[in-house]
Ligand SMILES: Nc1ncnc2c1ncn2[C@@H]1O[C@H](COP(=O)(O)OP(=O)(O)O)[C@@H](O)[C@H]1O
C-alpha cells in the first residue's frame with residue numbers, strides 16, 4: 001500500500017474551490033447495504049423515509065433523480081435468518097431474490113408518501129455493454145424521468161453469474177451516471193466520506209474533502225468494506241474515476257449525517273468531492289467518441305449539417321444522402337457533409353439496412369417503410385456529439 005495521504009496532500013486550490021452542487025440537474029444517488037439495513041439489522045425504514053423526503057425536496061427544485069440501491073442480499077439474509085453473508089452464488093441469488101421484495105416495497109412506499117411514482121429496474125452487465133440493450137436501457141430510463149418517475153435500480157443478482165456481475169453497486173452507479181450523462185454521482189455510505197485511512201482501523205484518519213477522481217493516491221488509501229456490502233472505499237474511488245469519463249463529479253457522503261443530501265445540494269462542503277480532470281462537456285464528448293468503434297458513415301445534406309452544427313437538433317432520416325458501412329441499432333456512426341468532412345458522431349436508432357431505406361424520407365414514412373417505428377430520429381441529439 002502507498003503512503004497514507006492526508007488532507008494536506010490535496011492541492012490547496014482543490015480544497016477551497018468547491019464547485020456549486022446546487023447547479024446539478026441530473027443526479028444518481030447510490031445507497032449502500034450497511035446504511036440501508038442499519039448494519040444488517042433489517043431495512044431502516046425511518047432512515048429511508050428521511051432520505052426520500054430530502055430527495056423529493058430536490059426533485060421539486062427540478063433535479064432529475066435516479067436511485068441505485070443495494071441491500072437485497074443484506075435484507076434477504078435478515079428475512080431468511082442468516083447471520084453470515086453466504087459464499088455460494090446460488091445462496092446469494094436466493095437471498096437477493098427474497099430481499100429485493102422488501103427493498104423496492106420500502107422505497108416505493110416512502111416515495112408514495114409524497115405522491116411520487118417509482119419504478120424498479122434490475123440491470124445486468126450485458127444491459128450496459130451490449131450496444132442495442134444500452135440504448136434500450138437509456139431510452140426506458142429517459143422515458144421514466146420524463147414522466148416524473150424515480151427509477152430505483154439494482155443489479156439483477158438473481159440471474160447474473162459470477163463472471164458477469166458488476167460486483168458492486170458503486171460500479172453500477174457510475175455506469176448509470178455514464179449511461180444517462182448525469183452531472184453528479186452521490187455514493188451514500190456509513191462513513192462521512194473518504195478518509196486518509198480506514199477510520200474503523202485508524203482513529204487518527206482525516207476526512208479528505210476534495211480530490212481528483214483519477215488520483216492514484218486516493219485509490220491507495222481506500223480500503224475494503226464491511227461484512228454486508230462488497231466494495232468498500234476502493235470501489236467508490238474507482239467508481240468516481242468511471243463516472244468522470246462522462247464528466248460526472250462524485251461525492252462520497254455520510255448517510256447518517258443529518259439532512260446530508262439537502263445540505264450537500266445547498267452547497268455545504270460535506271463528504272468527499274472527487275472531480276473529473278476535464279470540463280464535463282469535453283469529457284462527455286471524448287467518452288462517447290472514444291468508448292466505441294465507428295461502424296459506419298451517414299452522409300448528410302446541407303440542411304442536416306446546419307441542423308446539427310448550428311441548431312443542436314437531432315438527425316432525421318430526411319437529411320441523409322447516403323449510408324455507408326454495416327451497423328446495428330445502438331452502434332456508433334460518424335456523420336459527414338457531402339465533401340466527406342466528419343461533423344458529428346452518434347448512436348444510431350436503426351440498422352444500416354433500415355437506414356438505407358429511410359435515407360431522404362420524412363419521419364412520417366418510417367412505419368410504412370419498415371413496418372414499425374423505433375423513433376422519429378435516426379440519431380437523437382442526446383446521443384450525438386458535434387465534433
Ligand atoms: N479510507 C477509507 N475511508 C473511509 N472508509 C473506509 C476507508 N477504507 C475502508 N473504509 C471502509 O469502507 C466502508 C464503507 O464501504 P462498504 O461497507 O462497502 O459500504 P457501502 O455498503 O455503503 O457500499 C466503511 O465502513 C469503512 O470501514
Ligand SMILES: N[C@@H](CCC(=O)OP(=O)(O)O)C(=O)O
Pocket residue numbers: 031032033034069070071072073074096154155157167168169170225228229230231232
Ligand atoms: N446487488 C447487491 C449489491 C451489493 C453491494 O454492492 O453492496 P454495497 O457495497 O453495500 O453497495 C445487493 O443489493 O445486495
